[in-house]
Amino acid sequence: MKDKKKNPYIMIAAGGSGGHLFSADSVSSELRKREYRVILLTDKRVKNLLNNFPADKIIIIPSDTFTNKGIIKWPLSxxxxxMGLVVSLFWVIWSRPKLAIGFGGYPSLTPLIASKLLGSKIIIHxxxxxxxxxxxxxxxxxxGISNGFKHTNDRSQNLLNYQNFIGNPVREEILKFKDKKKIFDEENINLLIxxxxxxxxxxxxxxxxIFNYFPQKTLENFVVNQQCKDEDINFLKDFYCEKNIRHNVSSFFYDLPELIHKSDIIISRAGASTLSEIAIIGKPCIFIPLPNTLDGDQESNARNFELSNAAIVYNQNSINPKKISNKILELINDKNKREELSKNIKLFxxxxxxxxxxDFAENIIG
Known part of the structure; x- marks a missing residue:
C-alpha cells in the first residue's frame, strides 16, 4: 500500500471571498484524487467556509492590502x-510543494512569492x-496562467501567449445539478436573490x-430565497410576511447549489464564481454588478454575458426598481426568453x- 505521507504537496493560496475559495475547493479535491497532498494558505475572512475544504492542512496567514487605506494605516498593513510572508516561507519550507497555485485575492500574494523565492513553480488562475x-x-x-473567461481587458497583455483559457472550476455540489431540469410552475415562482x-x-x-410594484396575486405566487446581512434578516422577514410572500431569508445559504437549481429567476451580483456556478446549471439571470470596484471586474464579467444574450444587466448607480419588476414579469410570461437565457448562459x-x-498543473510540474 502506498504511503500517502510520501506523496508530494501542492500549495493552494486563496482568500478574501467565498468566490476565490470555492474555485480552490474544486481544484483541491481533484488534486487529492490524483494522490497529491494539498496545503491551503488563506486568511481569516473565509474561516467560516473552511469546515469541509478538501485539504491535508489548512493555515490561516496574516494578510492585508494598501488599497483603499489612508497612508496612516500603511505601516500596520x-x-x-x-508577517504573512514569514509564515508563508515557513510553510513552504515545511511542505516543500512541487507547485503553488494562486486563485486571486491579496492573501494569495505572500504564499506565491514565498514559493517562488524558495524554488517552487507557481501558476495563477x-x-x-x-x-x-x-x-x-x-x-x-x-x-503558467489559466483563465476563467476570455479576457477583454488585461493588465498583462504581454503575457497573453502564456495564458490558457480553461474556465472556472466549480464545486461538486454544483455539478450534481448540471443536467437536472426544473419545471416552471406559475403558482410557485422561485426567485433567488x-x-x-x-x-x-x-x-x-x-x-x-421592486415587490411594491407587483399585483398582490403575483406576490402570492412568489417563493423568495434571499441572502442578506444579519442585521437585515428581521426587516425582510417582516416585509415578506406583510406582503404575503413565501420566503426563506438567511445571511448565508449552505444549500446554494440546490437553491440555484430550484430557482426560476436569479437576481445577483456578478462575481466570477457566482456566474460560473449559475452557468453550469443554467438559469435566467438579472445581474447587478458591484459598482465602483477597483478593477471593474464585476461590470466587465456581467457585460461579457450580456453581449452573448446570456443575462440581463443593470447598473446599480442608475437602477430603476420599476423596470426590474417589469422585467421579472416579462420573464415570468415569456417562456421562450427564459429558455433562451438559460441556454446561452450554459455556454459559459x-x-x-x-x-x-x-492537468495544467501537472504539465507545469513536468
Whole structure:
C-alpha cells in the first residue's frame, strides 16, 4: 500500500471571498484524487467556509492590502504583509510543494512569492474577465496562467501567449445539478436573490422597492430565497410576511447549489464564481454588478454575458426598481426568453475546468 505521507504537496493560496475559495475547493479535491497532498494558505475572512475544504492542512496567514487605506494605516498593513510572508516561507519550507497555485485575492500574494523565492513553480488562475491586482503582479513571474473567461481587458497583455483559457472550476455540489431540469410552475415562482458570499445591503433595499410594484396575486405566487446581512434578516422577514410572500431569508445559504437549481429567476451580483456556478446549471439571470470596484471586474464579467444574450444587466448607480419588476414579469410570461437565457448562459460553464487545471498543473510540474 502506498504511503500517502510520501506523496508530494501542492500549495493552494486563496482568500478574501467565498468566490476565490470555492474555485480552490474544486481544484483541491481533484488534486487529492490524483494522490497529491494539498496545503491551503488563506486568511481569516473565509474561516467560516473552511469546515469541509478538501485539504491535508489548512493555515490561516496574516494578510492585508494598501488599497483603499489612508497612508496612516500603511505601516500596520506592511507589518501584516511581512508577517504573512514569514509564515508563508515557513510553510513552504515545511511542505516543500512541487507547485503553488494562486486563485486571486491579496492573501494569495505572500504564499506565491514565498514559493517562488524558495524554488517552487507557481501558476495563477484568474477567474474574472479583468486581471485582479494580485494576479497582475504575480503574472510577471508565474510559470503558467489559466483563465476563467476570455479576457477583454488585461493588465498583462504581454503575457497573453502564456495564458490558457480553461474556465472556472466549480464545486461538486454544483455539478450534481448540471443536467437536472426544473419545471416552471406559475403558482410557485422561485426567485433567488443574493449578493455574493458576504451578502449585500443594497439588495435588501432593492427588494423592498421592486415587490411594491407587483399585483398582490403575483406576490402570492412568489417563493423568495434571499441572502442578506444579519442585521437585515428581521426587516425582510417582516416585509415578506406583510406582503404575503413565501420566503426563506438567511445571511448565508449552505444549500446554494440546490437553491440555484430550484430557482426560476436569479437576481445577483456578478462575481466570477457566482456566474460560473449559475452557468453550469443554467438559469435566467438579472445581474447587478458591484459598482465602483477597483478593477471593474464585476461590470466587465456581467457585460461579457450580456453581449452573448446570456443575462440581463443593470447598473446599480442608475437602477430603476420599476423596470426590474417589469422585467421579472416579462420573464415570468415569456417562456421562450427564459429558455433562451438559460441556454446561452450554459455556454459559459465548463464542468471539466477542475480537471483541466489539474492537468495544467501537472504539465507545469513536468
Amino acid at each position: 506592511a507589518v501584516k504583509i511581512f 484568474e477567474q474574472n474577465t479583468v486581471f485582479g491586482r494580485a494576479n497582475s503582479f504575480l503574472s510577471y513571474f508565474a510559470d 443574493f449578493g455574493g458570499s458576504q451578502g449585500a445591503a443594497f439588495f435588501t433595499e432593492l427588494s423592498y422597492k 460553464g465548463n464542468p471539466s475546468a477542475s480537471a483541466k487545471i489539474a
